[in-house]
Amino acid sequence: MSTEELMKRLPNDIGGMPADPIVQVEHVLEPWEKRCHALADVLDFHKILNTEEKRRGVEALGSEMIGKLSYYERWIVAFANIFFQKGILTPTELAKKMAEVETRDIS
């Protein structure tokens, strides 16, 4: 796509574009994906993060990331960025917490 076209369309704005035939894929959500969805809903109930902010947060990842990440991967990365912007979390806090989670015994 030309830069001019990229300028005129945000990454999610794909209605009306040429695209491949539909493949009727579906999958049962993995537990973490369902938790991610529930997290988004709970944040919405608390007026911390609404649907439009979520979409803008995903769009802010840019088309390359959007193309490479799965649906809930995009969401959680977008949520983290939004919380940094809102001052709810800091990148350092998240990095430390992720390192701690990673060392846990998964059994």
Add this chain to the structure above:
Amino acid sequence: MKRHGHTEKNEHSHDHLHEEISETSKPGYYEIMETAVRELLCEKQIIHSSEIRRQIEVLDSRTPALGAKVVAHAWVDPEFKARLIEDGRKGCEELGISFYDDTQLIVLENTEKVHNLIVCTLCSCYPRPVLGLPPDWYKLKPFRARAIYEPRAVLAEFGTTIPDDVEIRVSDSTAIVRYLVLPMRPDGTENLTEERLAELVTRDSMIGVVRALNPSEEQEK
């Protein structure tokens, strides 16, 4: 998906091990991020872990069977149908289906002259309180991109042919306005009970990519 752990569906409690549902791989980067974000928000008391568990229960309780119940009731009760079309959310609430979000619902009735199809071109907005979470194909580019300019070609890929003299209306969902298709009642169903009628109403018929099943198709299902 990179990882296959157990799912809620096959989780059960008894004392012998099932190889296929044990956790065999380490969580991926984004799963770790989800856990970390959620736990930090809980530690800061912005949310409570019980709210997440409760919302997972709510999500699990929402399936297309709810939408099918609404459609079947509209087929047998014209006054209910009129109220449902007037205000979709109130109509569903009348049948005990609560809305856990701030969305409005517009019910689109298919007729001999009009066939409705719903899409969310920007992302994945969907009538979740009555249908549950959308299938992956609803969230992927081909359906989102093409439904609004070549709906007949899209429907053909689902095996649905709509006569040329029937208008196709495509409704694009938004964050606050969601749609549900009220499919046409199949012929030969005059003597069926409301419960049997509901069995003919599939998720995809309420998205508008197919028609409701006729009774003979339902038996083959």
